[in-house]
Amino acid sequence: MKKLMKIDINGKEFDVSDGITVQNLIDELKLDIKSTAVAVNKTIVSKSGYREFLLNENDKVDLVTIAPGG
Amino acid sequence: MNSAIKEDDEMPQDDGLKIGKYTFKSRLIVGTGKYPDFQTMKDSAVASGAEIITVAVRRIDFNAKDNMLSYIDLNRFTLLPNTAGCYTAEDAVNTLRLTRELDVFKTDMVKLEVIGDAKTLYPDNEELLKAAKILVKEGFTVMPYMMDDPVLAKKLEDAGCPVVMPLASPIGSGLGIRNPYNIKIIKETVSVPVIVDAGVGTASDACKTMELGVDGILINTAIAGANNPVKMALAMKQGVEAGRLAYLSGRIPMKLYAQASTQMEGIVF
Numbered sequence: 001m002k003k004l005m006k007i008d009i010n011g012k013e014f015d016v017s018d019g020i021t022v023q024n025l026i027d028e029l030k031l032d033i034k035s036t037a038v039a040v041n042k043t044i045v046s047k048s049g050y051r052e053f054l055l056n057e058n059d060k061v062d063l064v065t066i067a068p069g070g
Numbered sequence: 071m072n073s074a075i076k077e078d079d080e081m082p083q084d085d086g087l088k089i090g091k092y093t094f095k096s097r098l099i100v101g102t103g104k105y106p107d108f109q110t111m112k113d114s115a116v117a118s119g120a121e122i123i124t125v126a127v128r129r130i131d132f133n134a135k136d137n138m139l140s141y142i143d144l145n146r147f148t149l150l151p152n153t154a155g156c157y158t159a160e161d162a163v164n165t166l167r168l169t170r171e172l173d174v175f176k177t178d179m180v181k182l183e184v185i186g187d188a189k190t191l192y193p194d195n196e197e198l199l200k201a202a203k204i205l206v207k208e209g210f211t212v213m214p215y216m217m218d219d220p221v222l223a224k225k226l227e228d229a230g231c232p233v234v235m236p237l238a239s240p241i242g243s244g245l246g247i248r249n250p251y252n253i254k255i256i257k258e259t260v261s262v263p264v265i266v267d268a269g270v271g272t273a274s275d276a277c278k279t280m281e282l283g284v285d286g287i288l289i290n291t292a293i294a295g296a297n298n299p300v301k302m303a304l305a306m307k308q309g310v311e312a313g314r315l316a317y318l319s320g321r322i323p324m325k326l327y328a329q330a331s332t333q334m335e336g337i338v339f
Contacts, residue, residue, distance in 0.1 A: 037171035069126025070101030070290030
């Protein structure tokens with residue numbers, strides 16, 4: 001069985017597979033990559049880096065998109 | 071003699087709303103907040119004739135039943151990200167840096183707001199200017215929501231903002247234009263376009279604001295909060311167009327006494 005780690009996604013704690021990348025997380029959550037931006041520990045991850053960016057235990061991940069606003 | 075308008079080229083020329091390197095036909099920008107549902111938001115945006123619509127940048131809500139994006143035709147509308155809710159230059163700058171990773175934004179235009187007070191939602195001048203300088207340097211087309219302050223308008227223009235966006239009155243207040251003289255002074259002080267952002271309550275406000283000679287208006291609450299948002303969106307469109315046309319046409323001076331509009335020559339009795 002794969003080892004799990006805890007990460008924070010949009011303020012909620014989740015168990016994910018140890019050593020996953022940002023791209024793995026986006027795939028897992030079935031997010032539309034074009035309308036999603038990612039920050040890990042408040043640092044923006046550029047799209048070109050999703051496949052290489054490894055998530056670590058206790059990382060705080062923000063998955064962001066557009067919302068209604070004036 | 072037929073004085074009716076015959077040709078388009080007889081109309082006062084309007085070369086459109088220029089925002090940095092971009093040009094738009096519509097002088098009305100509308101927000102997407104506070105609508106009862108996304109369908110009404112969409113129908114109102116279409117009815118308004120706007121080409122630019124503002125949106126916020128927020129964490130994805132995994133429990134949301136509906137997706138806002140599925141109601142927005144990205145070929146029709148240019149999405150303008152805002153920094154609503156940001157109270158520091160740093161937060162506003164970081165929020166807008168995130169937009170670079172969102173492919174739904176086809177331009178580098180951003181609506182910069184840095185709030186200084188929760189009750190009035192008035193902007194924090196110092197933080198606004200600080201954020202504007204950073205974002206201009208990073209290549210954004212910065213559209214700052216600002217107080218109706220001509221001195222600040224000049225500073226933002228000098229900082230490289232290709233447009234300034236003074237408020238008419240507090241966000242969502244519907245009070246209309248509270249200091250038309252300041253708006254006029256701002257228009258005379260800066261050479262970049264002036265877009266009045268926030269406070270417009272109804273179509274006559276939009277019309278009067280445009281009659282001052284400003285270049286555009288940004289409206290959200292007055293449309294979204296109306297009993298019939300779609301019809302109000304159309305009313306705002308017509309208000310903006312009427313006001314612009316009246317401005318270009320040149321109004322008559324105000325006089326204290328009457329001036330007869332019918333000639334006296336040839337009167338019988």
